[in-house]
Amino acid sequence: MPRKCLSSGPDRNLRRMDPTAASASMIARAEAAWQRGNGEAAMAFYGRAADLAETGGDLDTRVAAVLGLARGQQYNLTPGLLPVRLHAAYEMAADPAARVRLAAALARCWSYANEPLRARPFADEALAGAERASDMVLLADALDAALTAHWGPDELARRQDWAFRLGDAAAHLVDPDARLQAHLWGLTVAWEVLDLPRMHRFMRALEVLGEESARARFFAASRRLALEMLRDHVHVGPLLIEQAETAAKAAAIPDSESVLHAMRGYLAWCSDDAEGCALEAPEYEHFALDHGVAVVRAEAAVMWIGAGRPDKVREMIGGFTAETLAELPRDSDWLLTLQCVLEGALAVGDREVTAAAAGLVAPYAGRSVLNAGAVMWHGVTDDTLARAAALLGDHDTAARYRAAALATYERVGATWWRDRLLARGPTEPQTAADEVVVRFHEQPGGLWMVGRVGAEVVLPRVRGLEHLHTLLRHADSDVPVLALAGGGVVVEQGGLDILDEESRRMLRGRLAELDAQLTVHENVDRRQERGAIADYLVGATGLVGRRRTTGSHDERARVAVRKAIVGALARIAEADPWLGRHLHDRVRTGRLCRYQSDPDHPVRWLLQRS
Template sequence: MAPAPAVDDLLDRADAARAAGRGDDASALYDEAIALARAEDDLELWARAALRAAESQVFGSEPGTVPVHLHQVYDRTTDPTLRARLAAALARSWSYAGEPARARPFGEEAARLAEDSGDPLLLVDCLDAALVTRWGPDELDDRRELALRLGDVAAHVEDPDQRLRAHLWAFQVACEVLDLPAMHRHLRAVERLGADSARARFFGATRRAMLDALRGRLDTLPTLRAIAEDAVAEAGLADGWMVIAGMDGFSAWMRGDADTCTAVATVVEEFAIDEGLPGVHTEAALIWLGAGRPDRAAPLLAAVTGPALADLARDVNWLQTMQLALEVALAVGDTDTVAQVAELLGPYAGRAVLNAGAVMFHGVTDDTLSRAYDVLGEADDARTCRERALRTYQRIGASWWHDRLAATSGPASSAGTAWTLAPQAGGTWLVGAEGRTAAVPATRGLAHLHELLRRPGIDVAALDLAGGTSGSVDAGDLGPVLDDQARTAYKRRLDELEAEIAEAEDWSDAGRLALLRDERDALLTELVAATGLAGRRRVVGSSQERARVTVRKAIVSAIDKLEAVDPVLARHLRERVRTGSACRYDPDPDRPVAWTLVGTSPDGHPHAGTTRLTT
């Protein structure tokens, strides 16, 4: 018979393999530990091995033998505390596997047994499991009630990871109803718990990134991503890599960063196909759109639409899957799917859409439904949903989402739009909508945009835009932009600044707050410049890299300045212009735009005449 130390040694080795990314090795070690514990016929030891194996299940993936092992012990034990812990684990396992109907009875029993036990730590764990089984779009009221109960119990528990669960559920519910004060309050509590918990640091960083992106701030992502990546390794979170990939992919989609979208979409698509996950299919499809590859997005959408989409369980992923499926269908012109999803999503008008656990904000259903009703010729419903969505976005400060929808609003967007972006003599450019143009100072970014607009749908090398075509070569690199010591110092100061900013906000010290935010923005700009795809350090000295950075900064700066002249034009350019090693302006075939590019360049030479593009 195997003694407990032998089983614990196998479990420790399995945890180490999982943390190192060797999932198959970890599964084999967990199975071996369970087999030894079962041979020992020690239910407590057997349960310990099965529960540790359950912690390795990746959210959204097929659970394998995890629920089998848990249920074998669950069936045999008569100890109510052990039975509650096993029921909670079974509830999570089936919920993570997309089987809420199987999960719900276990969640209910876990909560009942834990209430009877009088053990607050056990009750926190079991209420958390019960919440996981009530995560569907039709169970918001249940979530709200259970989250309040969990908060009451966890308020007097010392363990930071248990208190973390309560704040995360309260944050989730607040996000679903778009209660901004509650969102900020609970997120701040999560971040404070990060001083004692790697899990809290991970959740604090990832949810802060979501909230920043909701409000249109993407510059904080590199720092928050680095914090999350460090915390994943320390906490051993099985699905942490998926969360970070989502942060990378969706923020790149919002920025129009085609290179990052391509890299992330490739990984996400592979995972979606291997695991057979409809929700991840739609995530990958949306990110492929961000890469400018509707040809890669359309097949992923087709794989999950039709009867498969209609029969999809209304679980934690359902609203997001529908929202993203509708986004992709609208983008690729799949009117059959637009009609199907609009009918399914219609009863959920007015809802906020978030990735599981509030990892990423995907707008409100009124947004996509308004555009779907436009396509389907239902003008009154389209107008009602659009107006409601715009009011919601304005209320919560979701400027990126507001401007994006506003760019498609009104008769002009369906009938066509006329914009001018033309260089003039004397160092100015004429920009803006027809009849409302304004003169702005010439910048390199405007010249880059002008060149891309003249060559719609064509990749233009950043080196060419930067003027590096004449005999230019990639000259290699000269080492990292920031060394480890500098990065550490920057991150330490950023942590200090967040605390000082929170204090200044509490005291309404506007002068100090402005100075602190300026310092934070300057540090973040440096870190953004030093951070590449997947958190890798960028290097200096490469002509391609210098051109990529220079061109991107110039284009972003130019679009930001256009915001004051014509916010709809700025939104259109953010959505349709891709930057990277190669840059491109992608026309939208459903919305014609008449571009006036005629004028004289800053050096006095005339340009070609008006270009009309379907954008």
């Protein structure tokens, strides 16, 4: 008796249907398989549905099918025919909503394939279309695509803004996947700037969402591991890996195996488990070689360090010449790749690779380094830059970076990272006993790094920071206000808003906080800060929001510069009260502006990118 094929009945029925009905049936089966967690079957059904819809000329079903196929793409792998199928549907689609969704899918497709330059035009088009449509579902999808496509090291300011907007757009959506993406991006951006309260807030949001979604449970467990390892709580690692494995069986997650390997490997690395690293390192190496993925090759070097195999470390970093490093795409993996290459080069004392990688990382001093999507934290760039400078013989620079890294690790409670750096041996900073070292400079992409070394914060670019930077460069000297405002030769500054809507929202929020604190306990510093912010807000806008003006050119410049500096000081004081108070006390504005240093409490200002 011949064996009966289980699919013969349904397939025979499909052949009797017209192509439109058959493709719709396949879509339904694909969705059912996806919900059951059977991603492989879902992709097969979506592919068949796309073929049937194309044959039958059913564009709507074809769009749904190729968008379903896009859900199954794996990160860092060549996408095959997926971008071709997406683009064919995109070119045919006339419906604005369909074009937004297809453009967003194309942006993610090329981003996952490490092609950010191809991804960005589609992401930008999707976002513009979603904004025109005023549809929160489309906007959430487009913002997720924009964040994915603009994940480079110079675009952090845009990601901060977009992650905030995505949280707003997804907050009231029924779809748990939209809320999941919003929480993941909020967590990722918080990790990038090491904002601990927001990291814990979004971590908790993921765990709450896990009560209604197996996918969210997987992401919550994997991201919780990175947060626990930050604090050296490695004992919870096996439980979290077990939770992630269980959730992965109940949900279709294309990258689940890669994430689980990362969890096991980095748990072994942070546990100083050489045997565990030796088990995972070959997996990283084979994946990197089979698929030509630079970042995984760099991570393989780190795993081989943990396994105690310097020969394999040399083999892994051997592919990263200075030319190769310079040509790496500036995407989500760029900073991670360089950080891991530096770890490998430092482990084996390769000065040539160290110098090449450190030269590229140096403009990003003080930055937090993440495995894409916050699967694992790789410390701060100051850590590897300190060890690189020491290997290359620049001990003063090494001491400065080392002090900065240790201070950051202390601030965020990164005990494993702190102890590891301390064990490398000290290179004492060459500073006066009571000297405070403060970073105050612009970074690539327009962000500003401001604060005492080890306690820096990332601030958006506003004109007041540029004014303060100029005064600090000309410390103890009078600077004409017209020069600050752009009418002289001391500094040239582009046209920036003195008070944008984000600044207004932040300042009003700070006023509310100060009012609440002052009702409980009177404090002179808080009262002065409240008065300065209130004056600034009143002066920045006149009746019905109009900008006030004054008569003479120099008077307008004086008022504009004062407002800009007060606004910048409010931002600084919120992040670092000591620095805000110091600058408030030492900066004078008027027709002549001045920063007056304090000889009794010296400050060494780092005013240029290292």
